[in-house]
Amino acid sequence: MLNACGVSSLEELFAHLPEAVRLGRPLDLEPGISEYEIVQYFRDRAAENGNGYALFLGAGVYNHYRPVLVDAVVSHGEFLTSYTPYQAELSQGTLTSIFEFQTMICQLTGMDVANASMYDGSTAVAEAAMMAARATGRSRVLVARTVHPEYREVLRTYARNQGMPVEEFGYDAKTGMLDLDNLERKMDDLTAAVIVQTPNFFGIADQVKEAARIAHGRGALLVATFTEAVSLGILEPPACADIVAAELQSFAISPSYGGPYAGIIATREKYVRQMPGRLVGQSVDSRGNRAFCLTLATREQHIRREKATSNICTNEALIALMATVFMTVYGKQGLRELAGQNLAKAHYLAGKLTPRFSGSFFNEFVVNVESQAVDELNRSLLKKKIVGGLSLGRFYPELAGSVLLCATEMTRRADMDELANAIVSAAAAKEVTA
Amino acid sequence: MNRVRQHLSQNERLLFEQSSPGKRAYQLPELDVPAVDAAEALGAANVRAEIEGFPEVSEVEALRHFTRLSTWNYAIDHGMYPLGSCTMKYNPRINELVARTEALAWAHPYQPEALSQGAMKVMAHLEAALAEITGMDAVTLQPAAGAHGELTGILLIRAFLEKCGNPRKKILIPDSAHGTNPATAAIAGYAVENIPSSATGVLDVGALEQIVDQDVAALMVTNPNTLGVFEENITQAAAILHKKGAMLYMDGANMNALVGIARPGDFGVDVMHLNLHKTFSTPHGGGGPGAGPVAVKKVLEPFLPVPRLKRTGRKWAFDYNRKRSIGRVKAYYGNFGVMVRALAYILAHGGPGLRNATMDAVLNAVYIRKGLEAYYDLPYTQPNMHEVVFSDERQAKLGVRTGDIAKRLIDYGFHPYTVSFPMIVHGALMIEPTETESKDEIDQFIEAMISIAKEIETDPQLVKTAPHATRTSRVDEVAAARKPVLRWKAA
Numbered sequence: 001m002l003n004a005c006g007v008s009s010l011e012e013l014f015a016h017l018p019e020a021v022r023l024g025r026p027l028d029l030e031p032g033i034s035e036y037e038i039v040q041y042f043r044d045r046a047a048e049n050g051n052g053y054a055l056f057l058g059a060g061v062y063n064h065y066r067p068v069l070v071d072a073v074v075s076h077g078e079f080l081t082s083y084t085p086y087q088a089e090l091s092q093g094t095l096t097s098i099f100e101f102q103t104m105i106c107q108l109t110g111m112d113v114a115n116a117s118m119y120d121g122s123t124a125v126a127e128a129a130m131m132a133a134r135a136t137g138r139s140r141v142l143v144a145r146t147v148h149p150e151y152r153e154v155l156r157t158y159a160r161n162q163g164m165p166v167e168e169f170g171y172d173a174k175t176g177m178l179d180l181d182n183l184e185r186k187m188d189d190l191t192a193a194v195i196v197q198t199p200n201f202f203g204i205a206d207q208v209k210e211a212a213r214i215a216h217g218r219g220a221l222l223v224a225t226f227t228e229a230v231s232l233g234i235l236e237p238p239a240c241a242d243i244v245a246a247e248l249q250s251f252a253i254s255p256s257y258g259g260p261y262a263g264i265i266a267t268r269e270k271y272v273r274q275m276p277g278r279l280v281g282q283s284v285d286s287r288g289n290r291a292f293c294l295t296l297a298t299r300e301q302h303i304r305r306e307k308a309t310s311n312i313c314t315n316e317a318l319i320a321l322m323a324t325v326f327m328t329v330y331g332k333q334g335l336r337e338l339a340g341q342n343l344a345k346a347h348y349l350a351g352k353l354t355p356r357f358s359g360s361f362f363n364e365f366v367v368n369v370e371s372q373a374v375d376e377l378n379r380s381l382l383k384k385k386i387v388g389g390l391s392l393g394r395f396y397p398e399l400a401g402s403v404l405l406c407a408t409e410m411t412r413r414a415d416m417d418e419l420a421n422a423i424v425s426a427a428a429a430k431e432v433t434a
Numbered sequence: 435m436n437r438v439r440q441h442l443s444q445n446e447r448l449l450f451e452q453s454s455p456g457k458r459a460y461q462l463p464e465l466d467v468p469a470v471d472a473a474e475a476l477g478a479a480n481v482r483a484e485i486e487g488f489p490e491v492s493e494v495e496a497l498r499h500f501t502r503l504s505t506w507n508y509a510i511d512h513g514m515y516p517l518g519s520c521t522m523k524y525n526p527r528i529n530e531l532v533a534r535t536e537a538l539a540w541a542h543p544y545q546p547e548a549l550s551q552g553a554m555k556v557m558a559h560l561e562a563a564l565a566e567i568t569g570m571d572a573v574t575l576q577p578a579a580g581a582h583g584e585l586t587g588i589l590l591i592r593a594f595l596e597k598c599g600n601p602r603k604k605i606l607i608p609d610s611a612h613g614t615n616p617a618t619a620a621i622a623g624y625a626v627e628n629i630p631s632s633a634t635g636v637l638d639v640g641a642l643e644q645i646v647d648q649d650v651a652a653l654m655v656t657n658p659n660t661l662g663v664f665e666e667n668i669t670q671a672a673a674i675l676h677k678k679g680a681m682l683y684m685d686g687a688n689m690n691a692l693v694g695i696a697r698p699g700d701f702g703v704d705v706m707h708l709n710l711h712k713t714f715s716t717p718h719g720g721g722g723p724g725a726g727p728v729a730v731k732k733v734l735e736p737f738l739p740v741p742r743l744k745r746t747g748r749k750w751a752f753d754y755n756r757k758r759s760i761g762r763v764k765a766y767y768g769n770f771g772v773m774v775r776a777l778a779y780i781l782a783h784g785g786p787g788l789r790n791a792t793m794d795a796v797l798n799a800v801y802i803r804k805g806l807e808a809y810y811d812l813p814y815t816q817p818n819m820h821e822v823v824f825s826d827e828r829q830a831k832l833g834v835r836t837g838d839i840a841k842r843l844i845d846y847g848f849h850p851y852t853v854s855f856p857m858i859v860h861g862a863l864m865i866e867p868t869e870t871e872s873k874d875e876i877d878q879f880i881e882a883m884i885s886i887a888k889e890i891e892t893d894p895q896l897v898k899t900a901p902h903a904t905r906t907s908r909v910d911e912v913a914a915a916r917k918p919v920l921r922w923k924a925a
Binding site: 001002004005006007010011013014015016017018020021022023026027028029030031032034035037038039041042043044045046047048049050053055056057059060061064069071072073074075076077078079080081082083084087088089090091092093094096097098099100101102103104106107108112113114116117118119121122123128148150153154156157158160161162163198205232233234235236237242253255256257258259260270272278279280281282284285286288289290292293294295296297298300301302303304305306307308310311312313314315316317319321323325327328329330331332333334335336337338340341343344345347360378382387390409412413414416427 | 446448449450453454456457458459460462463465466467468469470472475476477479480481482484485486487488490491493494497499500501503504505506507508509510511515517520524525528530532533534535536538539540541542543544545549550553554556563566567568569572577578579580581582585589592601602612613614616617618619620621622623626631664666668669693695696697700701706709711717718719720722723724725740743758760761762763764765766767768769770771772774778780782784785786787788789793794795797800801804805816817818840841844849850855860870873895899900901904905906907908909910913914915916918921922
């Protein structure tokens, strides 16, 4: 090969690089290791992580069982090692599955169209706000404080340089639901989007219809998000929203210390040309057979460059495929049953405790443990191989002393009993010392 | 040996067309707590009706459905995937295995740091390796893909310039750049000024000197550029920018040409992103997930997204308290599962192995150039690195365009190269073989390309109507866009 290339050494292939830019030494990295040693390296790292704990954390990332078919399908090299399906004739497998994904997301959310995926829920929400600004010609964004705190942080990062002021509106201290009066007061005619989450960050099925009415009354779009997609097996979908921008991690995607997950953007037919991201459409091939291809690409960066609706290129296709297989395995009946099990488990646990808010919840709820006691409680739980709930003071100073607890179909009754006992006795101990 | 032959390809209906009521593919355990009445717990108004149209199939039907669909895809596992700028290299399966290690794959992002030390060590190890590979001072792993990394990088530049008193107005972008570059600049609130390449397709430093003024925040450059040519004047370009207080951003999409050979940090780059799904072998998965770490010089480090990994004594911790940070670009810490795969790749190769991979990638691309330059027009003739860009000029005279040649390549059992990009080459054929292709595979590719060049001279129509061997013939993309059908609906 060197002969054919007209050089006598591999180094000569780089002879045209200016001397000054070349690295005059080997990279300061360890020499390569064998397959077995790589396995051992990651086993060692895994051993340094927590192992075998019962988990009561949700807060945007949920521990659901992954049906074996999911891994079986995404382990097919034909899905795993293929590129973005620009060449339709060689990519009908990916294209067809994305078309099915788009369809199922519409069925699930009550929207007309859905794209092929976004990076995750947090960036989907930020992109939805930008999309609403384009659709309305306005710029202000009102976001509920019950939207995932990290989603709101990402929204602010994106909005800052888009000339999009972001303001927050509150929640009712008793119900844990949207403070609709507060929203009404903060609404104005410059607002492009009102962003709400349901179930909200406290796990509560929130008043999306009322928020939509208020937003629409002033000409703004309603953006609905969710982090717990399994809830849609049983909860009314946010079909009154104009844009649904959400997270599918619950659909067979392992928590994987924060990613990769898959975001979605779904919307009404009339906003399709404002959507970010890839879309698959149905067409025919030259023999007249049904075929699928990427479409409406004139919204996208590789065609429109600085005028594109977004800069997104690579998305989360394989993760969206995992969600597609998950939705197929559970199907119409199974997703409902799965959601029912989540509801039952969380309500069993809540029955032993006193939820702080009165709003009806799906598989997460807030309990009050008294400030200072939260850390103490969680430390004592770790000794029992239990990871307790999220301490809410981290994101909501006014809720210091409260924890957000989650139970899914994977949560065992014995662990819930143990957790509830620990919380109740921590509260009792507090009373004694007080 | 002929590379393709017909084989059994099964037709398959959409899931919705084969559903029948009551079929199920799932099993749930018996509830160990009392069932709850949904209407009672949630309020009747909050409970949905059944999900209309949702699939109802059995387990074997579900598996067969997706397996049949998989047979309609081409993949790296089938053969060479010569997409220029996409770096479609072999995806080692060890990466997949270790990414599924239970205590890593099932680690919750909010579990206590004391229970996350292994995951944090993986991230710290990868950050350090990427800093050494790029010659930069600090790395954030938070961005989810290349374009997301670009946005992060430009926001860092903006934050730095704001601190200096003026965020400035525009970003300079060569006309050969990826579309994500200008789209990113716009989202970061900058105007885009496209700058023409020189006659030889590289940065024109003379012109650059004229353009750079107090309004320019940065130049975004891909190096080697999208012609596969190293920007030989990169250090001068950096000096011109720095003299006027502007910064140099490097799109790391083509880093597979440089690892172990040259480091952006050593040639004046201030901030860059990497694509772990390109250079570092994590699978493309039909379009993602990726990961787009951003590497910066010290001066930009205070602005990196929160949280930052930091070492306190013998433990790793996350530092959220960073006043100058641009904020978060994504929830949690980034696409950790992709980081695990990329680190496995780096561990497997080690320093010398990474350098060898780069040299093989360049050798393969130069070899293809030598093999095809007698048959296809090569508009830019400087030495190329990991990819080579031809033009369809000769074939276009016979009415056959780069898109047709690409489709004909399918009949020969290869995925097409990148078509019609970069835009500075009229009718571009952009070819990147990567280091993981053997001489035998590349020889077959060259042979196929030569054969197509000859077909165009004798039977152009054959090429213009390709592909002929696929189960799906040429798809009507115009019809798809004219009347979009974006979801299945019951008849």
